[in-house]
Amino acid sequence: MKDIHYEKAVARFLIFLDEKGLRKTTERMMMLEEIYSRHDHFDAEDLYTTMVDKKQYVSRATIYNNLEVLLECGLIRKNQFGNNVTKYEKAANFRQHDHLICLDCQQVKEFCDPRLQQIQKMIGEMMQFEITQHDLLLYGHCEKTDCENKKILSN
Amino acid sequence: MKDIHYEKAVARFLIFLDEKGLRKTTERMMMLEEIYSRHDHFDAEDLYTTMVDKKQYVSRATIYNNLEVLLECGLIRKNQFGNNVTKYEKAANFRQHDHLICLDCQQVKEFCDPRLQQIQKMIGEMMQFEITQHDLLLYGHCEKTDCENKKILSN
DNA sequence: TTTTGTGCAAAATGTTTGCAAGACG
């Protein structure tokens, strides 16, 4: 749990809070710890319920507020996989990657492709945009035998 | 307005409705016509208000229902550009394209890159997914002089 | 005439906001 990524994230967060004149609150540190112990794509409600279950009491308002702070600090990444729910994942120290979503069982896999950086650069020049980030979503059907039931899961 | 794309869309829609045993209602045909006369990325509410303004009375429930039908028929495409609003655009007879979004003024531009098809194919084989579609979002800052004000527009 | 589709209003979902009370610096 207390791995190197988490330690680095804490350090970075503290510096960020200081630079922005924001306070180091228990809630913020608890959220960072919880997020860095997860390996999934979660939404605000997931985070809220897990934390409450673990007796790490934090209100929804605080969750929403600080997801914004963590996002601005670059410690988490925001995603939307086709439905209207905003999903997050920890971000620092990990390679840029993109997502592959199964339309039947909603599982999300990750992959990397270096060509995307080239595309991003080329399109930016061509369209006269300063592109800061990309997000490639591939949708399809996975090969799990128990998938074709089209179960509706939340992730 | 009554261009070739629209005519083809109508034909395709009628066949689709017939095959699925769905009915050809006034509301469905009005929606298709309105959508094919637009050239933007709109949401359910945009469509609702425009149609009501034009005295093409359709309820919100009907809008939502039939956006699903049109989507399944492949006549429209669904998008989410970072906020929690589902945007749509007409789809038939147009080349696959992707989107470039300005984080300041929210304008959306379109582009094509053939390499994406290759990436899609390769990743599908590698990850053992049958990939049916992709969606590449590039985010950045456009070069409009009046953009940096970070105006909040809806599109 | 039999269903499917529509419209309305209520409910459900996800997120934001206002404000009093609490905690950080």
Next chain:
DNA sequence: CGTCTTGCAAACATTTTGCACAAAA
């Protein structure tokens, strides 16, 4: 202490649902 942050509940925005009535086939 002053101010930022939290927690609660109410407000909001978007989408879904239940049901009576209308209209395709």
